[in-house]
Amino acid sequence: MEVASASAEPGRTWNSPHWTADDIGPDFAPMLDAMRVFHHRLAGARLPDDLTEEMRGIFERLGERLLEHQVPEERQIAGRIDIPGRGQLLVPNYELDAVEPDFLAGRLTYGRHFLGRNGAVYGGAIPLLFDSVLGRLANGPGRPASRTAYLHVDYRSITPIETELRFTAEVARQEGRKRFIRGTLSHGGTLCADVDALFLVLRPHQR
Numbered sequence: 001m002e003v004a005s006a007s008a009e010p011g012r013t014w015n016s017p018h019w020t021a022d023d024i025g026p027d028f029a030p031m032l033d034a035m036r037v038f039h040h041r042l043a044g045a046r047l048p049d050d051l052t053e054e055m056r057g058i059f060e061r062l063g064e065r066l067l068e069h070q071v072p073e074e075r076q077i078a079g080r081i082d083i084p085g086r087g088q089l090l091v092p093n094y095e096l097d098a099v100e101p102d103f104l105a106g107r108l109t110y111g112r113h114f115l116g117r118n119g120a121v122y123g124g125a126i127p128l129l130f131d132s133v134l135g136r137l138a139n140g141p142g143r144p145a146s147r148t149a150y151l152h153v154d155y156r157s158i159t160p161i162e163t164e165l166r167f168t169a170e171v172a173r174q175e176g177r178k179r180f181i182r183g184t185l186s187h188g189g190t191l192c193a194d195v196d197a198l199f200l201v202l203r204p205h206q207r
């Protein structure tokens with residue numbers, strides 16, 4: 001599988017230049033999916049003591065094994081590969097349905113891991129999604145790398161967990177280094193949140 005560069009500037013990519021998607025092996029993405037399911041079930045569980053103790057032992061042993069596989073940031077996989085979820089567990093996984101130079105649209109379902117209270121998504125998980133989706137558009141093919149200067153999020157109605165939501169992102173305008181991008185998150189016909197964001201194209205000394 002070819003790993004696409006998301007930046008127009010040679011040497012600046014969101015994906016690692018050190019490996020291709022084939023290097024991660026067939027089990028990496030399914031392993032992360034299993035971890036996501038685990039996060040949601042853990043958030044929703046009341047655990048008996050014996051299971052908590054067993055899990056602690058498993059995590060301690062696995063954590064020890066990961067120690068010998070630590071690599072410098074530029075060689076890590078998490079967040080640096082163009083597969084669903086980008087190989088990381090911080091930002092909720094989403095599917096893209098429309099990818100155009102100035103517009104993206106897609107779907108996601110926030111699982112129980114992202115619950116705030118009363119069936120609603122934790123508020124901070126929404127700018128996290130917007131930063132990822134709008135950042136992807138701001139740093140899409142043909143665009144030099146840029147960084148989030150601000151994300152102005154308005155919460156218009158409760159965002160439900162465990163329900164399919166739709167999002168959009170579009171480039172509103174570009175003024176010199178300033179790239180203004182806006183986005184929406186909706187549940188059916190209900191607008192849950194919208195965002196106005198500024199991304200600034202990096203200067204040569206910035207990284």
Ligand SMILES: CCCCCCCCCCCC(=O)SCCNC(=O)CCNC(=O)[C@H](O)C(C)(C)COP(=O)(O)OP(=O)(O)OC[C@H]1O[C@@H](n2cnc3c(N)ncnc32)[C@H](O)[C@@H]1OP(=O)(O)O
Nearest residue numbers: 006014082131132135136139147148149150178198200203
């Ligand atoms: C395939 C897989 C893809 C996968 C894609 C995955 C995408 C993930 C994207 C994640 C992106 C991030 O989260 S990045 C991480 C979060 N962001 C950061 O950490 C940014 C921290 N801040 C900075 O580094 C800096 O402040 C910069 C680079 C944003 C700006 O600094 P600068 O370059 O020195 O620019 P500066 O001269 O200050 O400002 C330039 C102009 O912008 C204006 N300006 C600057 N900041 C602001 C602001 N917050 N609000 C309003 N205006 C501002 C100034 O007034 C000025 O206007 P005028 O006088 O010219 O009119």
